[in-house]
Amino acid sequence: MQRISLVNTAHNFIKEILHPGAIAIDATVGNGHDTLFLVKQVSPSGKVFGFDIQQAAIESTRAKFLQTQGMKCLTLIQASHADMSDIIPANHHGNISVIMFNLGYLPGGDKNIITCTDSTITALHSACELLSSQGIITIMAYPGHSGGDLETAQVKNWCEQLDKEHFKIDIIYSVDNKDSAPRLFVIQKMH
Amino acid sequence: MQRISLVNTAHNFIKEILHPGAIAIDATVGNGHDTLFLVKQVSPSGKVFGFDIQQAAIESTRAKFLQTQGMKCLTLIQASHADMSDIIPANHHGNISVIMFNLGYLPGGDKNIITCTDSTITALHSACELLSSQGIITIMAYPGHSGGDLETAQVKNWCEQLDKEHFKIDIIYSVDNKDSAPRLFVIQKMH
Numbered sequence: 001m002q003r004i005s006l007v008n009t010a011h012n013f014i015k016e017i018l019h020p021g022a023i024a025i026d027a028t029v030g031n032g033h034d035t036l037f038l039v040k041q042v043s044p045s046g047k048v049f050g051f052d053i054q055q056a057a058i059e060s061t062r063a064k065f066l067q068t069q070g071m072k073c074l075t076l077i078q079a080s081h082a083d084m085s086d087i088i089p090a091n092h093h094g095n096i097s098v099i100m101f102n103l104g105y106l107p108g109g110d111k112n113i114i115t116c117t118d119s120t121i122t123a124l125h126s127a128c129e130l131l132s133s134q135g136i137i138t139i140m141a142y143p144g145h146s147g148g149d150l151e152t153a154q155v156k157n158w159c160e161q162l163d164k165e166h167f168k169i170d171i172i173y174s175v176d177n178k179d180s181a182p183r184l185f186v187i188q189k190m191h
Numbered sequence: 192m193q194r195i196s197l198v199n200t201a202h203n204f205i206k207e208i209l210h211p212g213a214i215a216i217d218a219t220v221g222n223g224h225d226t227l228f229l230v231k232q233v234s235p236s237g238k239v240f241g242f243d244i245q246q247a248a249i250e251s252t253r254a255k256f257l258q259t260q261g262m263k264c265l266t267l268i269q270a271s272h273a274d275m276s277d278i279i280p281a282n283h284h285g286n287i288s289v290i291m292f293n294l295g296y297l298p299g300g301d302k303n304i305i306t307c308t309d310s311t312i313t314a315l316h317s318a319c320e321l322l323s324s325q326g327i328i329t330i331m332a333y334p335g336h337s338g339g340d341l342e343t344a345q346v347k348n349w350c351e352q353l354d355k356e357h358f359k360i361d362i363i364y365s366v367d368n369k370d371s372a373p374r375l376f377v378i379q380k381m382h
Contacts, residue, residue: 168367176355
């Protein structure tokens with residue numbers, strides 16, 4: 001049986017939405033864990049765009065995919081997710097089924113390089129535009145690390161000001177150690 | 192694509208845990224919607240026990256199952272879920288993979304007959320004992336109806352006092368209309 005975790009929960013939401021042939025974005029490639037999951041869901045004919053500002057993240061993820069041969073579905077882009085609107089081809093705008101954000105720092109990487117709230121919020125605005133009808137954005141946020149508490153609060157504020165006619169927002173948290181425990185935000189575009 | 196709702200979210204958690212041959216309990220049969228879902232998951236060889244104090248709920252659910260021929264997996268019991276420990280055969284104790292609670296009143300039924308918090312808490316204690324390792328309890332609570340606000344608060348308190356070494360508790364809510372919006376509690380028994 002599966003052990004429940006917020007990461008698994010995010011994946012379970014996405015499994016219901018993301019099918020072979022669809023297009024997805026991993027806004028924060030990091031160690032490539034979510035990227036691999038997205039590629040598996042859309043293979044063999046779909047498309048995943050993966051963004052990360054760190055070369056180490058892009059390279060290690062590319063290495064991971066060369067082993068698994070999912071590379072033809074994947075486009076890795078060393079750039080800020082704040083620029084995703086400019087980078088994603090215009091014909092895909094409004095056709096993205098899933099956009100994943102995993103905030104914070106690269107596991108095993110430089111903890112001083114964290115997602116910046118301003119660029120995260122810019123990216124989230126873009127994500128809402130890029131999303132298809134019924135498509136979802138998932139955001140894992142970690143209030144437990146330095147700067148993460150503020151970032152989580154700002155993401156929550158951003159969610160709360162979204163137009164509820166067009167977006168449905170669910171927030172998931174664990175009861176244990178409430179203040180610093182990760183939060184999962186799931187946003188579905190209604191139409 | 193699936194529209195995200197708390198009911199679908201509860202089902203998505205359960206799908207990861209509940210497989211053919213397993214045993215589940217619907218602690219609040221109501222209109223039989225969740226009962227039907229559980230029977231589909233455990234069929235053809237598993238078992239679902241469904242509890243409801245209202246004869247109308249038991250009868251309409253039985254009628255629903257006579258059409259779908261899932262009846263051989265299902266035992267419907269007109270009794271309070273507070274008595275589930277006494278009613279579920281002893282050889283199943285500790286072997287139940289999923290126990291669902293949907294609090295409040297029977298849709299379309301008498302709104303004066305609502306789940307009673309005392310019996311709900313008694314049933315939740317029993318549910319923790321009946322659950323298998325890695326098994327989950329899902330609780331849908333509706334703070335929007337009369338008495339539902341107090342019941343939801345008491346369920347939340349009960350969750351918070353659970354031993355975090357043995358139980359993992361996730362709470363899911365929608366941002367829209369926060370105070371009266373339904374809450375989903377998901378409790379997984381660790382060992």
